[in-house]
Amino acid sequence: MLYRSLFPHDLMNEFGRLQRDLQGTLDGSPAIRGAGRGGYPALNVGSTPEAVEILAFAPGLDPAAIELNLERGVLTLEGRRAATLPAGNGAGGASGPAAAAAEVRQTVHTQERFDGHFRRVVSLPDDIDAAAVRAEYRDGVLRISVPRRGQTQPRRIPVQ
Structure with missing residues (x-):
């Protein structure tokens, strides 16, 4: 009971939230109602x-x-x-102007x-x-x- 007098209740909730967030990041899978199973x-x-x-x-x-x-x-x-999503660099070994036109660079921001x-x-x-x-x-x-x-x-x- 001493911890309640030293730390406000909201601070303990924040520590719990932080722990859940870190665990979710380390697991690599989202959690819905319990631990994520993946x-x-x-x-x-x-x-x-x-x-x-x-x-x-x-x-x-x-x-x-x-x-x-x-x-x-x-x-x-x-x-x-x-x-x-397309595979990325598209030319597949061909060369020349046609290959340069077919080559498309793609950046995936989130998948x-x-x-x-x-x-x-x-x-x-x-x-x-x-x-x-x-x-x-x-x-x-x-x-x-x-x-x-x-x-x-x-x-x-x-x-x-």
């Missing part, structure tokens, strides 16, 4: 008694660029997101959108039905539904 695409994983549901948030991604694999209870989501290869891995429980997995990409969200096997779902047994 990784692309962002995932939500949940379960019901019937299935494990995985949502991958990947707006602007071509569904053909997504590869899903399920092996030994491990779901792997990987692919490539195309760059949205927050991820591009390139990505890979996310999710461990699934033992009671899944690997043959009945469904995946659908709509409005920038990939929804993967992994049903549980029927015999592992709890059921009520009547007592006679």
Whole structure:
């Protein structure tokens, strides 16, 4: 309690804010409600008694660029997101006036959108039905539904 008399409450809040800002800078990933987890695409994983549901948030991604694999209870989501900015120096080895006209120098001031290869891995429980997995990409969200096997779902047994 002595620290409250020596330092005003606002100063302690400022120290907390400064610590969060520094931690966010060192982590390299933005934090929304808790520590940033990083990784692309962002995932939500949940379960019901019937299935494990995985949502991958990947707006602007071509569904053909997504590869899903399920092996030994491990779901792997990987692919490539195309760059949205030109590569930079364009001539590619040609020379002369045409090449000079084609060469464009570009300065990127900030780039927050991820591009390139990505890979996310999710461990699934033992009671899944690997043959009945469904995946659908709509409005920038990939929804993967992994049903549980029927015999592992709890059921009520009547007592006679």
